[in-house]
Amino acid sequence: xxxxxxxxxxxxxxxxxxxxxxxxxxxxxxxxxxxxxxxxxxxxxxxxxxxxxxxxxxxxxxxxxxxxxxxxxxxxxxxxxxxxxxxxxxxxxxxxxxxxxxxxxxxxxxxxxxxxxxxxxxxxxxxxxxxxxxxxxxxxxxxxxxxxxxxxxxxxxxxxxxxxxxxxxxxxxxxxxxxxxxxxxxxxxxxxxxxxxxxxxxxxxxxxxxxxxxxxxxxxxxxxxxxxxxxxxxxxxxxxxxxxxxxxxxxxxxxxxxxxxxxxxxxxxxxxxxxxxxxxxxxxxxxxxxxxxxxxxxxxxxxxxxxxxxxxxxxxxxxxxxxxxxxxxxxxxxxxxxxxxxxxxxxxxxxxxxxxxxxxxxxxxxxxxxxxxxxx
Amino acid sequence: xxxxxxxxxxxxxxxxxxxxxxxxxxxxxxxxxxxxxxxxxxxxxxxxxxxxxxxxxxxxxxxxxxxxxxxxxxxxxxxxxxxx
Numbered sequence: 285x286x287x288x289x290x291x292x293x294x295x296x297x298x299x300x301x302x303x304x305x306x307x308x309x310x311x312x313x314x315x316x317x318x319x320x321x322x323x324x325x326x327x328x329x330x331x332x333x334x335x336x337x338x339x340x341x342x343x344x345x346x347x348x349x350x351x352x353x354x355x356x357x358x359x360x361x362x363x364x365x366x367x368x369x370x371x372x373x374x375x376x377x378x379x380x381x382x383x384x385x386x387x388x389x390x391x392x393x394x395x396x397x398x399x400x401x402x403x404x405x406x407x408x409x410x411x412x413x414x415x416x417x418x419x420x421x422x423x424x425x426x427x428x429x430x431x432x433x434x435x436x437x438x439x440x441x442x443x444x445x446x447x448x449x450x451x452x453x454x455x456x457x458x459x460x461x462x463x464x465x466x467x468x469x470x471x472x473x474x475x476x477x478x479x480x481x482x483x484x485x486x487x488x489x490x491x492x493x494x495x496x497x498x499x500x501x502x503x504x505x506x507x508x509x510x511x512x513x514x515x516x517x518x519x520x521x522x523x524x525x526x527x528x529x530x531x532x533x534x535x536x537x538x539x540x541x542x543x544x545x546x547x548x549x550x551x552x553x554x555x556x557x558x559x560x561x562x563x564x565x566x567x568x569x570x571x572x573x574x575x576x577x578x579x580x581x582x583x584x585x586x587x588x589x590x591x592x593x594x595x596x597x598x599x600x601x602x603x604x605x606x607x608x609x610x611x612x613x614x615x616x617x618x619x620x621x622x623x624x625x626x627x628x629x630x631x632x633x634x635x636x637x638x639x640x641x642x643x644x645x646x647x648x649x650x651x652x653x654x655x656x657x658x659x660x
Numbered sequence: 661x662x663x664x665x666x667x668x669x670x671x672x673x674x675x676x677x678x679x680x681x682x683x684x685x686x687x688x689x690x691x692x693x694x695x696x697x698x699x700x701x702x703x704x705x706x707x708x709x710x711x712x713x714x715x716x717x718x719x720x721x722x723x724x725x726x727x728x729x730x731x732x733x734x735x736x737x738x739x740x741x742x743x744x
Contacts, residue, residue, distance in 0.1 A: 385679075409679060481720045486711040489720065491700055534680050534697050562701045567679070587699050 286335040287355040293324050293575040294447060300324050301349040302356060311339045313359060318571070320356060325447035326539055327565070328386065331572040337361040381408040386568070391439075392417040444537035455599050459514075460635040463594045466647045468654055469617065470610055470625040476657040492610065493584065494555045496627075496650075498660045500582050500605050501525045501546035503649035509638050510631075510646055511579045513600040519637045528578025528598065529558065531565040539565050540581045540598060541574035551660055586610060592628035602634040603643075605650075666714070666736045670729065673709040677702050688730040710736065 290300050301323040307313055318330045319339070340358040344350055381389075381396065385408050389396050392413060399416040401408035455461075473495050481489045504511040508521040525547040528540035541564075543549070543557045564570055580602075583595050586609035595604035608628040615624035629650055633643045653660060661669075671683040678696040686695055693703070707718050710732070716739045718726070726732050 411682075478720070486717060487708045489704065491704060493700070532699075534678065559701060559705065563705065 285340065286337065286359045286361050288319060288333055288335070288357040288359055290322065290350050290352050290354045290356055291331055291572045291576060292352045293322070293329055293572055294326060294451060297324055297352055297447070299349055299351045302344050302346050303328060304346050305342060305357075306330075307339050309339055309341055313337060313339050322572070325443035326537065327570055327575070328568045329570050329572050329575060333359060335359045335361055381568075385410045385413050389413045389416075394420070441536050444533075448537065451598060452596050455596050459597050459599065459602075461597060461632050462635050462640060462643070463630060463632050464640060464643050464647060465592055465594075465628055465630040466644075466651060468627045468629050468651045469615055470627050470654065473654050473657045474610075474625050488552065488555075490551060490555050491558075493607075494551055494558055495654060495657055495660060496584070496607050496629075497527055497529065497543070497546060497558065497582055498549075498551055498554055499650045499653040500580070501527050502653050502660065503646055504580065505547060506649055507638075507642060507646045509642065510603040510633060512602050512637065513579065514602055514634060514637065515600055519602065522579040524579070526577045526579045528581040528601070529561060530581055530583035530595075531562050533566060539570065539575065540578060540583070541565055541570050542578040544573075544577065580605065582607070584608070586627070592630055594630050595632050597632055597634060602637045604632045606630040606632070661714070661737070661740050663733055663737055666733050666740075667729070669714055670710070670732050670736070673706055673713065674729075676709070677705050686729055688733075689728050691727045692729060692732075693727070714740075716740070 290302075293300070303321040303323050305320050306318050307320075313319060313333050314336045315334055316332050319333045320331045322329050322331050337359045340360045342357050344354070344356045350356070381401065386396070388394075388410050389408075394413050394416045396408065399408060399412055401412055470492070473492060477490055477492055477495065484490075504525050509519060511525055512519050512521040514520070524545055526542040526544050527546040528542050530538050530540045532538045541561050543554065543561060546554060546557075549557065561570075561574065578598070578601060581595065581598050581604045583593065583604060584607040585593055586607055590608055591611065592608040593606040595606045597604050606629070608630075610625050610627045612623050613626050614621050615626060616622075617624065629647055631643050631647055671686065674681065674686070674692070674696065675683050678698055681696045686692070692698060696702075698706075703723070707723070707726075710716055710718065714736055716736050718735070718739075722735070726735055
């Protein structure tokens with residue numbers, strides 16, 4: 285038997301609230317299947333299982349807030365015993381709802397199971413929740429509480445800020461940061477991207493951000509100490525490169541889910557992964573492994589005009605890379621002053637793990653890779 | 661397709677991309693990136709959705725022309741007219 289436990293989905297996550305089960309006892313589950321949805325201070329997260337087998341027993345009711353590591357269910361591992369009799373029925377369907385509408389429903393005490401969504405593809409929107417609350421006020425007294433929970437009593441923004449505060453305070457308290465920056469000439473990358481996008485259908489077009497992420501992922505192969513976590517007073521390099529991409533959320537806050545094996549993905553696959561991840565981060569449908577697996581983070585606020593940024597490392601990671609706005613400026617190249625698109629790249633790194641020399645070489649490697657975008 | 665139909669279709673696309681936004685509050689002539697707090701990824705997603713749902717292919721060089729809702733409606737209307 286294997287236990288399916290409340291996962292740690294962030295450095296300072298201590299507990300989570302089970303929102304819903306997506307599998308029933310008796311269902312066959314495979315490694316990677318979504319079993320449950322869990323609410324954390326930063327997001328509602330789809331939690332995957334790492335075990336293939338049969339879901340034997342659910343141990344926790346939706347609505348319960350339990351500490352990280354608490355067994356939520358028991359899975360009989362494949363081959364361990366005879367297959368359980370399948371329980372007929374349809375697996376519960378995930379509600380399509382924006383995070384802000386879910387939060388509002390919790391605040392107003394609206395049971396999401398009782399309302400329909402008016403948004404695209406039936407998504408429940410804030411106005412649906414507001415209307416349901418109005419109807420309830422105008423109508424007969426509310427029915428007795430249903431088993432379905434209203435799990436989020438706290439304002440989401442407050443919870444998000446608290447979670448970020450805890451991680452950042454821990455980072456600044458424990459990690460001796462140092463910061464480096466360099467200016468990268470993006471002429472080759474911009475030229476290659478323009479030519480590529482001319483040849484591509486609309487859905488296959490690339491953004492320059494995907495080249496930045498790929499260059500970081502590739503450069504990390506040469507600098508494994510930066511693709512690592514700090515655990516029990518020592519650096520633990522990761523064999524896989526899982527780049528966490530900082531995604532800001534409308535209304536405030538951010539999450540940094542991982543693109544798994546970013547160094548091995550083609551730019552096309554990386555672009556698809558980036559689009560998918562950004563969209564799901566904002567829709568509140570991230571998976572647990574995406575939040576727990578990053579081995580480094582890449583962040584950029586260039587689109588808001590920020591020229592350079594020096595990030596705070598997400599523990600237990602040991603580095604964060606920042607990119608500023610791409611700006612056309614005079615640049616001396618081969619003795620000529622030319623207008624060139626330039627980007628400031630930065631790295632904030634943990635001095636327990638590496639030093640300025642190595643981190644400087646890492647930035648130089650990113651620069652070098654971006655000069656040959658066709659090779660990324 | 662009339663301008664009103666295009667407007668409704670584009671608003672639906674934007675509502676999918678920025679579900680927190682109130683489509684009725686979008687001003688026609690103000691930069692959508694500022695109104696909806698959308699970034700280049702959201703913008704690209706909206707261009708893809710316009711391509712798939714309204715059958716309009718917007719080349720990358722025209723992206724800078726599409727900053728407001730009015731711009732997008734006008735662009736799609738012109739493209740539809742040209743292909744009619």
